[in-house]
Amino acid sequence: MTDFLQLFFSGLATGSIYALAALGFTLLWQAAGTINFAQGEFVMLPAFAMLGFISMGAPFLLSFGLTVIVAVVVLGWLFKRGLVDPLFKFGMMPIVVATIGLSIAMRNGVRAGYSAEAHPFPSLFADKLFNIAGITITLADVGTLVLALLLVFGTQAFLAKTVTGRAMQAVAQNTESASVLGINVPRMIFYTFAINAVLACAAAVLVTPTYLAKFDMGEGLGNKAFFAAIIGGFNNSRGALLGGLIVGVCENLAAAYISPAYKDAVALVIFMIVILFKPQGLLGRKEERKV
Amino acid sequence: MPKVAKYIATKSKSLAVIYVNNDFGKGGLDMIKKALAGSGTTIAAEISTDAGQVDFSPAVLKAKNSNADAVFVYSNEEESARALRELRKQGWTKPIIGETTLTGQKVIELAGEAANGAVAHVGLTVDAPNPLMLKFKAKFYQDYKYISDHNGIKGYVGVYTLKAAIDKVGKLDRKAVAQAMHGLTISAAKYPGVLMDVSFDANGDLDRESYLVEVKNGKQEVVAVLPPLNPLKK
Amino acid sequence: MKKNTLVALVVSAALLLLVPQFLKNYGIYLLTYWLVFVIATMGLNLTVGYAGQKSLGQAAFFGIGAYTVAILLKAGISWWLGLPVAALLCFVVGLGLGFPALRVQTIYLAFATLGFNTAAWLIMRNEEWLTGGTFGINNIVRPGLFGFSLEGNLAYYYLVLAFAVLLGVLLLGLLRSPWGKAFTALRDNPIRAESLGVNIRSYTLLSFAIGAAYAGVAGGLFASLVQFIEPAPFAVGASIMMYLMVVVGGPGYFLGPVVGAAVGVVVPEWLRDVPGVADWYLPLFGAAVVLLMIWLPEGLLSLPDRIKAKKQAKEASAARMASAQAASKSGATS
Numbered sequence: 004m005t006d007f008l009q010l011f012f013s014g015l016a017t018g019s020i021y022a023l024a025a026l027g028f029t030l031l032w033q034a035a036g037t038i039n040f041a042q043g044e045f046v047m048l049p050a051f052a053m054l055g056f057i058s059m060g061a062p063f064l065l066s067f068g069l070t071v072i073v074a075v076v077v078l079g080w081l082f083k084r085g086l087v088d089p090l091f092k093f094g095m096m097p098i099v100v101a102t103i104g105l106s107i108a109m110r111n112g113v114r115a116g117y118s119a120e121a122h123p124f125p126s127l128f129a130d131k132l133f134n135i136a137g138i139t140i141t142l143a144d145v146g147t148l149v150l151a152l153l154l155v156f157g158t159q160a161f162l163a164k165t166v167t168g169r170a171m172q173a174v175a176q177n178t179e180s181a182s183v184l185g186i187n188v189p190r191m192i193f194y195t196f197a198i199n200a201v202l203a204c205a206a207a208v209l210v211t212p213t214y215l216a217k218f219d220m221g222e223g224l225g226n227k228a229f230f231a232a233i234i235g236g237f238n239n240s241r242g243a244l245l246g247g248l249i250v251g252v253c254e255n256l257a258a259a260y261i262s263p264a265y266k267d268a269v270a271l272v273i274f275m276i277v278i279l280f281k282p283q284g285l286l287g288r289k290e291e292r293k294v
Numbered sequence: 295m296p297k298v299a300k301y302i303a304t305k306s307k308s309l310a311v312i313y314v315n316n317d318f319g320k321g322g323l324d325m326i327k328k329a330l331a332g333s334g335t336t337i338a339a340e341i342s343t344d345a346g347q348v349d350f351s352p353a354v355l356k357a358k359n360s361n362a363d364a365v366f367v368y369s370n371e372e373e374s375a376r377a378l379r380e381l382r383k384q385g386w387t388k389p390i391i392g393e394t395t396l397t398g399q400k401v402i403e404l405a406g407e408a409a410n411g412a413v414a415h416v417g418l419t420v421d422a423p424n425p426l427m428l429k430f431k432a433k434f435y436q437d438y439k440y441i442s443d444h445n446g447i448k449g450y451v452g453v454y455t456l457k458a459a460i461d462k463v464g465k466l467d468r469k470a471v472a473q474a475m476h477g478l479t480i481s482a483a484k485y486p487g488v489l490m491d492v493s494f495d496a497n498g499d500l501d502r503e504s505y506l507v508e509v510k511n512g513k514q515e516v517v518a519v520l521p522p523l524n525p526l527k528k
Numbered sequence: 529m530k531k532n533t534l535v536a537l538v539v540s541a542a543l544l545l546l547v548p549q550f551l552k553n554y555g556i557y558l559l560t561y562w563l564v565f566v567i568a569t570m571g572l573n574l575t576v577g578y579a580g581q582k583s584l585g586q587a588a589f590f591g592i593g594a595y596t597v598a599i600l601l602k603a604g605i606s607w608w609l610g611l612p613v614a615a616l617l618c619f620v621v622g623l624g625l626g627f628p629a630l631r632v633q634t635i636y637l638a639f640a641t642l643g644f645n646t647a648a649w650l651i652m653r654n655e656e657w658l659t660g661g662t663f664g665i666n667n668i669v670r671p672g673l674f675g676f677s678l679e680g681n682l683a684y685y686y687l688v689l690a691f692a693v694l695l696g697v698l699l700l701g702l703l704r705s706p707w708g709k710a711f712t713a714l715r716d717n718p719i720r721a722e723s724l725g726v727n728i729r730s731y732t733l734l735s736f737a738i739g740a741a742y743a744g745v746a747g748g749l750f751a752s753l754v755q756f757i758e759p760a761p762f763a764v765g766a767s768i769m770m771y772l773m774v775v776v777g778g779p780g781y782f783l784g785p786v787v788g789a790a791v792g793v794v795v796p797e798w799l800r801d802v803p804g805v806a807d808w809y810l811p812l813f814g815a816a817v818v819l820l821m822i823w824l825p826e827g828l829l830s831l832p833d834r835i836k837a838k839k840q841a842k843e844a845s846a847a848r849m850a851s852a853q854a855a856s857k858s859g860a861t862s
Contacts, residue, residue: 006355006359009351009355009384010352010355013349013351014349014351016349017348017349020348085822086822089822090821090822090825093825095634095635096582096634097821098821099635099638100771100772100775100817100821101817101818101821101822103768103771103772103817104772104813104814104815104816104817104818104820104821105814105817105818106814107768107810107811107813107814107817108810108811108812108813108814108815108817108818109811109814110810110814111808111810111811111814112808112811112814114807115808115810115811116811120371120400121372121375121400121404122403122404123403123404123406130406130407132383134385139383139384139385141383213348213376214348215372215375215376215404217372219346223346223348226642226764229639230639230643233636233639251349255349255351255352258352258353259355259356262654263315263341263342263344263352263353264315264342264344264653264654265650265654266347267646267650268646268647268650271643271646271647274640274643275628275640275643278628278631278632278636278639278640279628279631279632282631282632282636315662316653316662317661317662317663317664317758320661320662320663
C-alpha cells in the first residue's frame with residue numbers, strides 16, 4: 004500500500020508540473036482562440052532567461068522579475084503582434100503551423116545559440132525531505148502542488164470574478180458583441196497573452212529544478228500539456244489541473260504495475276478514451292460548432 | 295564491463311539494474327548480465343526507464359522492492375542525475391554503481407549532493423595519469439574552451455580507432471573493416487590518436503586500462519587503477 | 529497540354545535522368561533520399577492538402593512500411609512481394625486511423641494522429657522480438673529486377689525515380705477524377721459537400737488510407753535505401769517535419785511535396801558544409817515556417833498564383849477606373 008501511495012504522491016507532483024504547462028495552453032485557447040504548439044518552449048525560454056540573469060549576478064527574485072518582464076514583452080506582446088494578429092483571419096491551422104515552426108526555431112535556437120547540454124536550476128524550495136508513514140515527499144513536491152493549485156484557482160477566480168476577467172471571457176465567447184459593448188478587444192486579447200507569459204515563467208521556476216534546463220525540455224512537457232489540457236477539458240482552467248494530475252498519477256502507476264516501457268502511452272490512451280466518449284474533456288462544457 | 299562486474303561481485307550478491315530503454319542502455323544491460331553470469335551475483339531486477347524520463351519513483355521503488363543489495367545505473371546524464379536524486383530521496387543507502395556517465399562532471403553538477411558516494415568504472419577520463427590523455431585535455435581546452443568529458447574523448451579516439459582498422463584492411467569496405475576490428479590490437483605508440491593501448495576481442499568488446507572513480511564531496515576521485523584484462527606486451 | 533508545361537516536363541525529365549550520372553555516391557544517395565520523401569509527402573498532401581484532414585502521423589506509416597518490408601525480407605519473402613504487402617497494410621491501418629477523424633475535428637484530430645504516431649513508435653521500440661527494438665534491423669538488401677541487381681546506388685536511384693513518377697501519375701489521375709473533386713469538397717466545406725451527396729465518411733477514410741499507403745511504399749523504399757532501420761526516423765518529430773514539408777511546398781498543389789521535400793531534406797545537407805550556418809539550419813527553418821505562414825500561408829508554390837492574382841486585381845481596378853471615367857464623361861454630357 005505504501006508503494007501505491009508513494010507512486011500516487013510522486014505522480015501528483017509530476018502531474019502538477021503538467022498542469023501548469025496545460026494551464027496557459029487552455030487559457031490561450033479559451034480567451035484568444037489560439038492553439039500554441041510552442042507552449043513547452045514558452046516554459047523553456049524563461050528558464051534559460053533566468054539562468055542568464057543569474058549568471059550575470061542578479062539575485063533570484065530580481066532575475067525572476069526581469070524574466071517576467073522579458074516574457075511579457077517577447078512571449079506576450081511580440082508573439083501576439085508578430086504571429087497571432089497577422090494569422091488570426093486565416094483560421095486556426097495557420098496559427099498551429101506557425102507555432103510549430105516557432106517551437107522548432109526556439110528549441111534549436113537555444114541549442115545552437117546557448118548550449119546543447121542540461122544545466123542545473125536553483126530550486127525555490129530548500130532540499131528537505133518529509134517521511135510520512137513510510138512515504139517520502141520533498142518540500143519541492145508539496146510546494147509545486149500547492150503553488151499549482153493556487154495559480155489555477157487564482158486564474159479561475161480572476162476570469163470569473165473581476166471585471167477585466169469577465170471582459171476577457173466575453174471577448175472569447177463573442178468578439179463582436181464584446182466590442183459593441185465597448186470592451187477594448189485588442190487589449191483584452193493582449194492581457195490573455197501577457198497572463199500566459201507570466202504563468203509560463205511561474206511554471207519555469209517550479210519545473211526546471213526537476214526537469215533541468217535543456218533546450219528540449221519543452222518538447223516532452225508541451226506534449227503532455229496538450230494531452231492533459233484536452234483530457235481535463237479544453238475550455239476550463241480547472242480542467243487543466245485535473246488533466247495534469249490524472250496523467251501524472253496514471254503514468255507512475257502504469258510504469259510500476261503494467262510496463263515502464265509503455266509509460267508514454269498512458270497519456271495517449273486516456274486521451275483517446277476521453278475524446279471518443281467525452282470530447283469536450285472531463286470538466287469541459289460542450290461547445291457548439293458554427294456551420 | 296567485465297571489470298565493473300568483478301567489482302560488483304565483491305560488493306553485492308544481488309543487483310538491481312536501472313537502464314535506459316534504447317540501444318545504449320539495453321546493450322549495457324545485456325553486457326552486465328553476461329559479465330555477472332557465473333559470478334555468484336544475481337540480477338534481482340531489470341528496470342527499464344525512458345530517455346528523458348523525469349519521475350524515477352517507480353524505478354527506485356522497484357529497486358527497493360527487489361531486495362537487491364546494490365543498484366547499477368546505466369543511463370544518460372540527466373536521467374542518471376534524476377535517478378541519483380530519487381535514490382537519495384527514497385533513502386537508498388546501499389552501493390550505487392555505474393559506468394563512466396554516472397560519475398561524470400555533468401551528472402555531479404546536475405545531481406548535486408545526491409551524487410556523493412556513487413562509484414563508477416570509468417574507462418576514459420581526462421584526469422587519467424597518462425601523458426597522451428593530458429595532452430589531449432589541454433588541446434581540447436585550447437580549441438573549445440571547456441574540459442572534455444568522456445564523450446569528447448570517445449569521439450576523438452573513435453575516429454583514430456577506425457583509421458587503424460581501415461589501414462589494416464587497406465580500403466574503406468564496410469564489412470571488411472568491421473571484420474578487421476574484431477581481434478584488433480592498437481598500440482598508442484603507433485597510433486597516438488587512440489590515447490591508450492586498446493585491443494578488441496573476437497566479440498568486438500574493448501579492453502583497455504581503466505579506473506574506479508568515486509564521487510566524494512562533489513568531486514571525482516580515482517580510487518583504483520584497473521589494468522587491461524590482457525595487457526599488451528611492451 | 530500547354531507548350532510551357534511540355535518544355536518544363538522535358539527539362540525536368542532530362543535533369544532527373546542525367547544529373548545523377550555526374551554525381552558521386554553521396555549526391556546520388558541524397559537525391560534518392562529526397563525522392564523517397566517526395567513519395568511520402570505526396571501521400572500526406574492528399575490527406576492534408578486535398579482532403580483537408582489534419583494528419584500528424586505520416587511517419588508512423590512510413591515506419592510500418594519500412595519494417596514490413598524489412599521483416600518480410602528477413603523471413604525470405606521477396607522485396608517485390610513485401611512492398612505491396614506493406615502498402616496494403618498501411619492502407620488498412622490508415623482506414624483505421626480515419627475513424628477518429630469521423631468523430632473529432634481539426635486540432636483534436638491532429639493530436640489523435642500524433643498519439644497514434646507515438647503509440648506506433650513505442651511498439652517499434654519495445655517489441656524487440658518483432659522489430660529488433662532499438663537495435664533495429666540491419667543488412668537490408670536491395671531488390672533485383674529481371675536478373676539485374678539494383679544494389680548499386682545509381683541503379684537504385686532509377687528504381688526509386690520510377691516509383692516516384694508512377695505514383696505521381698497515379699495521384700494526378702486520382703485528383704483529376706471525380707474522386708479528386710470529392711476530396712477538395714471535403715476540405716472546403718464538409719457539411720455542404722455532404723448535402724450535395726458526397727459520402728463524407730468514405731472519402732475521409734479513403735484520404736487517410738491512400739495517404740498512408742503512399743507512405744508505406746516510401747517506407748519500403750527507404751528501408752532498402754539506408755539498409756538499416758531503427759525506430760528513430762519514424763517518431764513524432766519526423767511526422768511534424770513531413771507535415772511542414774507539405775505546408776511549405778503548398779498544400780493542395782500537386783508539386784508542393786517536391787518543393788517541400790527538397791527544403792526539408794536536401795537543404796539541410798547542403799547547409800551542413802557551410803561554416804557557421806550548419807547548426808542554425810533548424811532554427812532558420814522554424815523561423816522561415818513562421819514567416820511563410822504570415823506572408824505566404826498557402827505555401828511556396830502559391831507564389832505564382834499570388835502574383836497572378838495581384839496582376840489581375842490591378843487590371844480589374846484599372847478597368848473599373850477606365851469605365852468609371854468613361855461613364856462619368858458620358859454622364860456629364862447627358
